[in-house]
Amino acid sequence: MEWITAENVIALGTALLGVLVSVGVVWLDRFSPQRKRLGYRVQLNTPLHREENQDREVMTVREGEVVGMAPPANGSTLVLLRIENDRDLDISSDDYGASTEPHGLRITFGDRTVQGVVATVPAGWVSVRDDLERAPKLGRSGSAVLVPKVALDRGQYFKLLVQLSGGVADRDVKVDGSLQGGAIRRNRSTTPDEKAARFSPTSRAVTVVLTLCVIALAAIIVRERTPPPIGCATGTLTVTGSTAFAPVVREVKKQYEKDCAGATIILDPHGSTSGIRALADAGAGAEQGKGSPAVIALSDGRKPGGFPQLRESTVAVSLFALVLNDDIPVDNLTLDQIRRVYRGEITNWSQLVPGVDRPVLLISRDANSGTREVFQRRVLERNEPANSSLDCVNVDDTESKVIRCELDSTDRVLTTVAKLPGAIGYADLRSVGGHPGLHKVAIDGREPVLEKMSGPGYPYREIEYAYTWGAPPADSLTSSFLGYLTRGRGQDVIGTQGHLPCATPKGLKICGDG
Template structure:
């Protein structure tokens, strides 16, 4: 008798509708999968994963002759159908040729196969011990007949000349009972979708939404977090310049993974890296501390050998001055003269009769180290000479220079003191009242400067962990979210160039990018 009300609840009209709807959704999903596998048949897809200009002075290509408009293209060729493609499925009359890659307006200089999956595919590109099946002539690359199971792929790295990037690229060739077609371009390491967009949309909408609805009504359980979420607590320390965007990423992660807590407590790049190393030493080799240290630029060579670096984004910085200073541009030579103490008044630079007040960061600051390396040519800043940033500690001091703990303090002090000059991350400077950003050698510190190697005041932002965090840890999940997930959009919105994008890949692989000459 006690069970009857419960059964009545389960057989309510709402629950019956939910159950029937869920069954329909699952049935439609199975039908979509069956239809997709049946009609796709044999198919080879291709997509351009990278198409960039090549600097002739790049050490990777220094052995090749200097060529005009040199470009580098990475092509991915994949079996995106439902059936195997065998050697005999290719229909070209030339038995040694399967597919032809053609470039509009460009001339092929060299071509090589890279990253075959599985690796055994590489054997199909060798005609003999001394002959390769990958040939090129004029604007074409000829590929051998490579057997591919569903989901298998290989990539071509091709160097071209004589034309601009993103010119037309086409692959032609016959597949008996199948087709060769272009696919949507996606980031380099992303796998192609198993199903077409309509089928994915129908499957997701009917299966996930309806099943979750039925589960909420009948079982009454909360919707679980995304599969890649991790639980626990994580501390992000280090760079104050990078702290604002890390706080946004932390809040976004917590909103998607509600059983996690990510605290951003920026204290300066060097101090954050040092504290991470100390925490790792205390916990020992068996357990990695739940800490990530952000650093403006890499840690010193040879220091903290147990730390593992992860390149996050290219970050741009700016030289800022008080609004009362009408100077808008400084050359690298003038900046160095100011920080040597050779120029101590703005009237020497066409400005008002005001002493130049140097508002700097402490020695733990990564921004200060970047300013020293990129702008001051490796020379350090003058000694600390002022406690209040406006009066000398001693009449014999040549300059007035103070040191502050954070980017926000630097910007606030420069805005408050007439004649003050300092440095900051670009977006923080642009949004601060009372300061103006200065061009350096005529180059503007706009947010897009991160993509322009000619602007000298840029650096790579690093995330450091104590060793490699376990795959199921909150540190690993949060790093993946930041580097390859939703965090990329927040990095871009913050004026930074994510390293794991086609545009950022090349900049983040250049350790000297943006260095002053």
């Protein structure tokens, strides 16, 4: 079976181990008999220093009563012990074993002599205090403190302040005794009065096992090469067409070549119409025996008529914007005003903005531009006027109503509009940012904002289409890259580049409406 590999077996075994450990812990917590446990911990271990002529006693307080201890001698040590019930089951005086009869516990401090001992009990725990005072009472014998059989309910504790003849290491503090149905264990926390740590050895073991499981699985994941989202293919592919969409394709190309070793994507944008023609020429050559062309043409809007062999796929929704030189204080134009400007009926901005005496300069794209084709179809609903200027400032055609020039790139259009007072042009929305000296113009009060795009709305927008010569073979680089662009990770890149992917719910509706 194909799935039985060393990596899969390790991963499955690790996962099962984690499940079994978790189930075992649940069984222990829910169904196994709980054990009682008496815990103890050293909270203070400090030497005492008696100054010369000092005869005062060391004092402590219990329930508001001052209890005396022997005056400290140089070399004496105070040790504070906390004895606690750190499980959910109550401990009764009958639970103590017979090993330390008649007392319940025997606490020793190595070879140090116990000079005094005082018990402190939190206010309100009368039964604990009574057990400490009931015979046989709390006492001392040589190097040992003898503790009565004290009943402790869940969460209860008492403390012992012990004065020793000399210094003692924490490790030398020993508690002897036994507990029926339970155990006596040392706790390591030294903090004063909160509950004992609940991170039991079982919990620590479970944590270690599950951590190792996670590390093992992570190692397998890192070792495994993440498969591409859609099957990779090798070879060389040319992507041509839209210059407005070229920055997006450039990023998708980088990501695809990173995911799919052995693939080379050549980006050759010359405008939407030019790209369609290049694809058609490559397809015609393929029909003459040269094989299926490894070419994809991207177009701002649907292809022109006359290319029935081309097969289209929707990619994204792109927004475009009118841009105006900052010298003209206009932030909004109606569709009627825009059309009058481009028909040559408005030749000076003073006709729209009194006091602004600037000739209208139309900075346009060449005939191969998809951005221009979208502008004509979606905004003007007619072709732009003829080219009348080579330098975008002086009229070369004296019969023209308006000064209009054509440039071969979006960047040149934006640079020229920003430089010439009175200039107006258009570009894809993503390219407009970062060009000082110009500003976007709303159309009929609607601004080019991707997040607000829905229904009819803002008119200067278009669907980006990808065209191939017929249906490319399923195992070809053309088919693989097309799928990557329209359905795979390329859609994520499209979103980050300021376009609306057609694969998203909103994009699907707009792209479906055409």
